[in-house]
Amino acid sequence: MAGQTVIVSGLNPAAILQSTIGGATPAPAAENDHTRKVVPLSRDALQDFMVSIITQKLQDEKQPFYVLDLGEVVSLMDQWNAGLPNIRPFYAVKCNPEPSFLSMLSAMGSNFDCASRAEIEYVLSLGISPDRIVFANPCKPESDIIFAAKVGVNLTTFDSEDEVYKIRKHHPKCELLLRIKPMDDGNARCPMGPKYGALPEEVEPLLRTAQAARLTVSGVSFHIGSGDADSKAYLGAIAAAKGVFETAARFGMSKMTVLDIGGGFTSGHQFTTASAAVRSALEQHFHDEQELTIIAEPGRFFAETAFTLATTIIGKRVRGELREYWINDGLYGSMNCVLYDHATVNATPLACMSNRSNLNCGGSKTFPSTVFGPTCDALDTVLRDYQLPELQSACSSSPVSHKKSKDLLIGFALN
Numbered sequence: 141m142a143g144q145t146v147i148v149s150g151l152n153p154a155a156i157l158q159s160t161i162g163g164a165t166p167a168p169a170a171e172n173d174h175t176r177k178v179v180p181l182s183r184d185a186l187q188d189f190m191v192s193i194i195t196q197k198l199q200d201e202k203q204p205f206y207v208l209d210l211g212e213v214v215s216l217m218d219q220w221n222a223g224l225p226n227i228r229p230f231y232a233v234k235c236n237p238e239p240s241f242l243s244m245l246s247a248m249g250s251n252f253d254c255a256s257r258a259e260i261e262y263v264l265s266l267g268i269s270p271d272r273i274v275f276a277n278p279c280k281p282e283s284d285i286i287f288a289a290k291v292g293v294n295l296t297t298f299d300s301e302d303e304v305y306k307i308r309k310h311h312p313k314c315e316l317l318l319r320i321k322p323m324d325d326g327n328a329r330c331p332m333g334p335k336y337g338a339l340p341e342e343v344e345p346l347l348r349t350a351q352a353a354r355l356t357v358s359g360v361s362f363h364i365g366s367g368d369a370d371s372k373a374y375l376g377a378i379a380a381a382k383g384v385f386e387t388a389a390r391f392g393m394s395k396m397t398v399l400d401i402g403g404g405f406t407s408g409h410q411f412t413t414a415s416a417a418v419r420s421a422l423e424q425h426f427h428d429e430q431e432l433t434i435i436a437e438p439g440r441f442f443a444e445t446a447f448t449l450a451t452t453i454i455g456k457r458v459r460g461e462l463r464e465y466w467i468n469d470g471l472y473g474s475m476n477c478v479l480y481d482h483a484t485v486n487a488t489p490l491a492c493m494s495n496r497s498n499l500n501c502g503g504s505k506t507f508p509s510t511v512f513g514p515t516c517d518a519l520d521t522v523l524r525d526y527q528l529p530e531l532q533s534a535c536s537s538s539p540v541s542h543k544k545s546k547d548l549l550i551g552f553a554l555n
């Protein structure tokens with residue numbers, strides 16, 4: 141591995157700079173050196189690194205940029221393998237399609253969940269083979285199905301008869317996973333149930349339709365919902381999936397061999413609980429299934445904590461105690477997760493450039509602050525009533541780093 145981090149411009153994913161911590165060049169690893177361990181950056185190292193990017197002007201003048209911590213990606217994969225050792229992740233590309241990130245996941249054995257032709261093209265362009273992709277969108281335009289057939293993506297999901305007819309017409313070799321609706325959406329911030337998943341009473345007719353169309357239904361998928369979903373929802377969903385396996389067997393269909401437990405995972409202690417729930421449900425319902433392949437579609441699990449965004453303060457207004465700042469990224473850019481995903485954002489100042497031993501101004505007096513995005517829409521407000529020390533605008537080069545927080549989607553960080 142060349143370096144531990146990759147810096148990616150927040151708004152222009154093409155502008156990727158590769159660098160190492162503090163800009164130092166690492167000693168080249170010997171050919172067969174497997175001893176170098178990649179570890180996540182500490183909070184301080186991450187901040188130092190961000191400051192070094194800014195002070196060395198490695199990034200386009202004051203433009204927002206992301207730091208992708210590859211060490212964190214390695215650590216997340218370790219966490220995954222420890223909690224769900226026999227479940228292959230198909231990373232949900234929609235959560236963050238950054239190419240270095242996808243390549244890293246691929247190198248560590250992850251496969252990919254694509255939701256559109258564009259995502260499939262993207263993954264294939266990285267040299268990843270089509271048999272490592274599940275086209276996990278239950279309702280696809282015909283043109284996308286034709287494309288999947290052409291490039292050899294042969295596994296997809298469905299939850300309607302209409303989809304069966306489209307697939308029979310354009311991609312009859314494609315294997316299907318019946319997406320079911322978990323009865324319990326786990327109180328997720330972003331429930332999936334209202335949009336996707338067959339109801340219990342729809343399972344039999346859908347299997348019959350697929351059978352009549354001579355399509356292979358190779359298994360079942362579900363998604364319990366994203367964002368702090370209650371892991372108990374996996375229990376009911378896995379039990380329901382087993383019921384579908386049994387129904388298919390009763391109908392004399394070819395034996396189902398794939399169980400896809402979807403996404404909804406959050407790294408850290410929540411993953412410990414969720415993975416234990418999944419293991420126990422699998423033990424209870426699927427221990428007697430021979431030749432079963434279990435897959436999952438984690439998205440936020442890998443994308444949330446691996447990225448940290450740095451932005452620049454471009455304007456400031458003082459109203460009594462209140463400090464108001466404008467930054468050069470917002471809800472119409474990298475932080476659309478606040479709008480679409482009910483995410484919350486944590487910010488850390490990277491302002492005290494003159495005092496490198498106290499970059500985040502720890503101990504300074506703080507003020508209730510508002511942080512606005514750059515557009516003229518008042519909705520474009522990133523933080524309200526947030527305590528921050530006194531910061532200056534860009535003329536004095538004081539960026540704000542948005543720290544890792546588990547609530548976030550897409551490349552915007554937190555903690």
Ligand SMILES: *Cc1c(COP(=O)(O)O)cnc(C)c1O
Nearest residue numbers: 232366403404405437438439440
């Ligand atoms: C969004 C999505 C995912 C990823 O969900 P997370 O909760 O981010 O893990 C997985 N599968 C499908 C079909 C999705 O739409």
